[in-house]
Amino acid sequence: MSTTQSERLRELLEPLVSSQGLDLEEIEVDSVGRKRVLRVVVDSDEGADLDAIADVSRALSAKLDETDAMGQGEYTLEVGTPGAERELKEHRHYVRATGRLVKFQLGDSDELIARIITVDDEGVDVEVPGVKGRKPTARRLAFEDIAKARVQVEFNRKDKKDEKDMEEEEA
Template sequence: MSTTQSERLRGLLEPLVTDRQLDLEEIEVSRAGRRTVLRVVIDSDDGVELDAVADVSRAISQKLDETDAMGEGEYLLEVSSPGADRPLTEHRHFVRATGRLVRFRLHEGGELVARVLGVDGEGLDVEVPGVKGRKATTRRVEFPEIAKARVEIEFNRKDKKEEEEA
């Protein structure tokens, strides 16, 4: 997809998404046979309900049908929320990961797996789990140190509601 088309689609679709208090995370255009596939990824601080995905999908479809943004050919529209394994790249992604276990690949080399305790404009405060009976330690990770970051899936993790009830 050309930068011009990407910018045009973002400019066209972002207001539809933000009007619903959601974030437009990603737009991807690809080919699948004769069809063009437009993938739109949306998110919010509280996650995205299925009804919200359907609402955004209808609004985007209507807007695209009113314009020539996708050209004359057939296209397939896919609207979804980001997967659990998506990379954390924006400040808001790290804020949303507060309380979660994250695997960091650092520019200086090496990896760090730690729970995000807090996020500010310069970086994160994290808790590194103790190994072999040792106590967990806290550490500061500045954004420029982070090469890559992804949330680790925890099957035994208590969610926020369970922690608040306890």
């Protein structure tokens, strides 16, 4: 049974990332000219701040240096987080995106933009924003009906904490 370099790297690095309190989301090895780049994407339920990224980067670098997992050639290690418009693939991704606006590509090629309200083992409950003054509507999406889902960036969305603070100031 043959395993790819990415699979071998995942087996080597995932326990180390987990020990740092993070989830290993992606591993990608790219060739850039004569050099190779190892991109490692990590995250957690609370997010990963710069200190956590730096800590896990140092730990991964040390582990890679003591093994021959990347071979003898030069490579660059890049460690980061999934980014603002992450694709939702795992159940935990949907849970982490609760409260966020998501663009869903549904199995029948329909698109839907809605806010995730709750997540369970079978699917997600979402709120579809109202159009032209109409009230938002609730909808249930089963995971099996979702072909693709990606978090959308919202530049002027008020955070629930901000709304609560504003209500307290008005009172």
